[in-house]
Amino acid sequence: xxxxxxxxxxxxxxxxxxxxxxxxxxxxxxxxxxxxxxxxxxxxxxxxxxxxxxxxxxxxxxxxxxxxxxxxxxxxxxxxxxxxxxxxxxxxxxxxxxxxxxxxxxxxxxxxxxxxxxxxxxxxxxxxxxxxxxxxxxxxxxxxxxxxxxxxxxxxxxxxxxxxxxxxxxxxxxxxxxxxxxxxxxxxxxxxxxxxxxxxxxxxxxxxxxxxxxxxxxxxxxxxxxxxxxxxxxxxxxxxxxxxxxxxxxxxxxxxxxxxxxxxxxxxxxxxxxxxxxxxxxxxxxxxxxxxxxxxxxxxxxxxxxxxxxxxxxxxxxxxxxxxxxxxxxxxxxxxxxxxxxxxxxxxxx
Amino acid sequence: xxxxxxxxxxxxxxxxxxxxxxxxxxxxxxxxxxxxxxxxxxxxxxxxxxxxxxxxxxxxxxxxxxxxxxxxxxxxxxxxxxxxxxxxxxxxxxxxxxxxxxxxxxxxxxxxxxxxxxxxxxxxxxxxxxxxxxxxxxxxxxxxxxxxxxxxxxxxxxxxxxxxxxxxxxxxxxxxxxxxxxxxxxxxxxxxxxxxxxxxxxxxxxxxxxxxxxxxxxxxxxxxxxxxxxxxxxxxxxxxxxxxxxxxxxxxxxxxxxxxxxxxxxxxxxxxxxxxxxxxxxxxxxxxxxxxxxxxxxxxxxxxxxxxxxxxxxxxxxxxxxxxxxxxxxxxxxxxxxxxxxxxxxxxxxxxxxxxxxxxxxxxxxxxxxxxxxxxxxxxxxxxxxxxxxxxxxxxxxxxxxxxxxxxxxxxxxxxxxxxxxxxxxxxxxxxxxxxxxxxxxxxxxxxxxx
Numbered sequence: 001x002x003x004x005x006x007x008x009x010x011x012x013x014x015x016x017x018x019x020x021x022x023x024x025x026x027x028x029x030x031x032x033x034x035x036x037x038x039x040x041x042x043x044x045x046x047x048x049x050x051x052x053x054x055x056x057x058x059x060x061x062x063x064x065x066x067x068x069x070x071x072x073x074x075x076x077x078x079x080x081x082x083x084x085x086x087x088x089x090x091x092x093x094x095x096x097x098x099x100x101x102x103x104x105x106x107x108x109x110x111x112x113x114x115x116x117x118x119x120x121x122x123x124x125x126x127x128x129x130x131x132x133x134x135x136x137x138x139x140x141x142x143x144x145x146x147x148x149x150x151x152x153x154x155x156x157x158x159x160x161x162x163x164x165x166x167x168x169x170x171x172x173x174x175x176x177x178x179x180x181x182x183x184x185x186x187x188x189x190x191x192x193x194x195x196x197x198x199x200x201x202x203x204x205x206x207x208x209x210x211x212x213x214x215x216x217x218x219x220x221x222x223x224x225x226x227x228x229x230x231x232x233x234x235x236x237x238x239x240x241x242x243x244x245x246x247x248x249x250x251x252x253x254x255x256x257x258x259x260x261x262x263x264x265x266x267x268x269x270x271x272x273x274x275x276x277x278x279x280x281x282x283x284x285x286x287x288x289x290x291x292x293x294x295x296x297x298x299x300x301x302x303x304x305x306x307x308x309x310x311x312x313x314x315x316x317x318x319x320x321x322x323x324x325x326x327x328x329x330x331x332x333x334x335x336x337x338x339x340x341x342x343x344x345x346x347x348x349x350x
Numbered sequence: 351x352x353x354x355x356x357x358x359x360x361x362x363x364x365x366x367x368x369x370x371x372x373x374x375x376x377x378x379x380x381x382x383x384x385x386x387x388x389x390x391x392x393x394x395x396x397x398x399x400x401x402x403x404x405x406x407x408x409x410x411x412x413x414x415x416x417x418x419x420x421x422x423x424x425x426x427x428x429x430x431x432x433x434x435x436x437x438x439x440x441x442x443x444x445x446x447x448x449x450x451x452x453x454x455x456x457x458x459x460x461x462x463x464x465x466x467x468x469x470x471x472x473x474x475x476x477x478x479x480x481x482x483x484x485x486x487x488x489x490x491x492x493x494x495x496x497x498x499x500x501x502x503x504x505x506x507x508x509x510x511x512x513x514x515x516x517x518x519x520x521x522x523x524x525x526x527x528x529x530x531x532x533x534x535x536x537x538x539x540x541x542x543x544x545x546x547x548x549x550x551x552x553x554x555x556x557x558x559x560x561x562x563x564x565x566x567x568x569x570x571x572x573x574x575x576x577x578x579x580x581x582x583x584x585x586x587x588x589x590x591x592x593x594x595x596x597x598x599x600x601x602x603x604x605x606x607x608x609x610x611x612x613x614x615x616x617x618x619x620x621x622x623x624x625x626x627x628x629x630x631x632x633x634x635x636x637x638x639x640x641x642x643x644x645x646x647x648x649x650x651x652x653x654x655x656x657x658x659x660x661x662x663x664x665x666x667x668x669x670x671x672x673x674x675x676x677x678x679x680x681x682x683x684x685x686x687x688x689x690x691x692x693x694x695x696x697x698x699x700x701x702x703x704x705x706x707x708x709x710x711x712x713x714x715x716x717x718x719x720x721x722x723x724x725x726x727x728x729x730x731x732x733x734x735x736x737x738x739x740x741x742x743x744x745x746x747x748x749x750x751x752x753x754x755x756x757x758x759x760x761x762x763x764x765x766x767x768x769x770x771x772x773x774x775x776x777x778x779x780x781x782x783x784x785x786x787x788x789x790x791x792x793x794x795x796x797x798x799x800x801x
Contacts, residue, residue: 338509
């Protein structure tokens with residue numbers, strides 16, 4: 001009895017309080033609280049402009065969410081930042097313009113434009129899926145076991161290739177190209193309501209479909225298994241290459257759909273769109289916690305809102321600083337909460 | 351005794367020459383280029399001169415040298431320390447703008463200040479000597495590098511790339527909006543700062559050997575080869591020396607395995623920050639060189655994301671971590687980008703009657719991108735690879751090795767190491783270690799605080 005108590009005393013140790021992680025955690029939540037405070041201050045100062053900003057934010061945020069899903073799914077399954085994804089999106093805006101305006105002669109948009117819209121969506125989603133799957137097949141697959149820098153550089157190279165293609169005069173040229181597509185209908189605070197409606201009507205079902213595929217179907221189960229452990233999945237009889245290709249196809253299709261919607265909202269095409277929007281979308285994916293589908297959607301909406309309030313709100317810095325605001329959020333987030341809003345922290349195995 | 355000395359003399363000389371073959375070769379190339387353009391070409395007939403100046407104009411040589419400074423700087427960060435930096439253009443921009451602030455008469459400047467500058471003393475604006483500005487810009491950039499580096503210390507790989515990219519974009523946007531930072535005009539916004547001072551040649555110019563000012567003229571451009579060649583030579587020298595030293599080996603250790611390096615006592619924070627600082631210093635010098643010798647102006651449009659990627663491409667193409675590979679990669683890509691593609695187009699036109707001269711340069715993004723993808727697929731280690739990198743790029747990463755069955759991979763590497771082992775050298779090392787620290791052989795004394 002006495003020896004037992006002695007042993008217990010002997011092994012008793014004071015728990016070492018680590019202050020560092022606690023501070024970063026508090027600071028991380030502090031930053032989020034500050035952002036929320038800023039949003040509320042904007043609402044109080046000028047409710048009308050705030051409403052307009054929220055509508056713009058909703059419209060852009062949904063597009064960011066679509067593109068961010070492509071990033072997050074690919075990252076989730078093979079841990080690759082697909083730098084070419086934004087440029088794939090840019091190529092699909094050009095395809096959308098070609099299909100809708102040059103091919104089907106859409107000008108002023110009306111209820112009759114729904115059929116061309118569906119055609120363009122199908123064409124662009126197929127295009128996006130095809131390009132993404134073939135870049136996986138011919139470039140990334142060979143590099144799957146290589147050090148991480150190699151596939152990353154390949155993605156950067158592919159993004160250059162896509163930009164180079166779009167820059168040619170017979171594709172889009174190196175200047176911004178404006179298309180004669182006009183919108184009608186009610187306008188609230190400078191926002192075309194039909195634009196917002198179109199984005200919501202197309203995006204929401206796609207997002208639900210995606211979440212259904214990943215969480216309910218057999219393919220989704222395979223995707224999650226491959227993301228967790230490729231070799232384990234292979235041993236369980238899952239076709240790993242097929243599953244990864246399928247993931248790329250889904251991401252590409254979403255980028256294609258986003259391309260159509262972006263083209264219709266902005267009515268212009270530009271070879272540099274992809275870099276800018278791709279970076280923002282990737283930031284959204286990281287904000288929500290990379291690899292997390294819900295996180296990507298929430299992150300996209302959050303970034304869209306923050307950007308819109310910054311541009312239109314009472315206490316914003318204006319559109320000239322838009323990019324900087326997004327990136328500063330990203331940097332602060334990476335420093336204090338690298339796992340994102342919904343992600344789980346990871347530790348490196350030795 | 352004397353005979354052995356005379357015999358040893360030439361062989362020692364040969365050994366020295368062999369050891370210094372790269373520096374000697376580099377100096378020879380730069381001097382040859384200078385002599386070629388300054389003295390030989392003007393005296394030759396046009397039929398001989400024309401193809402040389404068409405394929406390799408002096409301005410292109412200068413551009414290649416300037417890009418080599420950038421690539422060598424990024425090589426320190428990416429190639430040595432393995433920290434993927436996609437926002438390197440930030441340092442280029444800050445260096446350029448430092449030159450804009452200190453070597454020109456910018457916008458609303460009221461402070462007139464001259465320091466060892468070739469510009470006449472009555473000229474308005476701030477005019478400081480090129481070499482001083484190089485040091486100032488390098489130092490400023492090193493500080494910026496530490497500021498950028500500090501928050502990224504905990505991040506790795508992809509996240510690090512993303513954050514550095516973000517910093518690059520933020521700094522470019524800062525300069526784009528710089529005509530109205532809290533109501534002040536800091537760097538003149540979109541138009542930027544123009545007509546940055548040319549470099550003075552001092553006594554050489556006074557003696558009439560060189561032109562007094564190295565402006566963007568035919569005579570000035572030739573002399574710039576020497577100035578830029580000296581800068582690149584310094585960068586190469588510093589890179590090579592640092593690589594051999596304690597800091598360089600610490601960088602390589604971090605690159606290969608951060609966790610293991612930390613366990614072996616490499617101070618991660620200091621070593622990483624120093625990598626950023628040294629890389630940024632080179633970037634700042636490159637920025638000054640670009641602003642004062644190539645473009646003679648700075649504006650935000652020159653500092654886009656594509657430039658960061660171009661520098662990275664030079665490093666990867668040449669061979670990460672190998673100074674000479676990186677230099678060659680920079681020369682090759684800078685040449686392709688500025689003059690090569692056009693000239694190849696002209697040549698193809700004259701052979702096949704196509705009309706590519708105008709259109710081929712427009713495919714530069716496409717060609718560079720394809721080049722990068724093909725390099726990654728077929729020759730990941732670069733044109734002139736560093737031995738260690740080559741091995742690293744072809745072995746599976748650690749987690750991959752684990753999943754493949756670490757035992758077999760480990761066993762294979764052990765067999766290989768055993769096959770290449772040198773028993774004599776091992777014994778020597780062990781003996782010297784034992785001699786240096788006899789404590790090693792003693793049993794460890796019991797420690798009180800070990801529980």
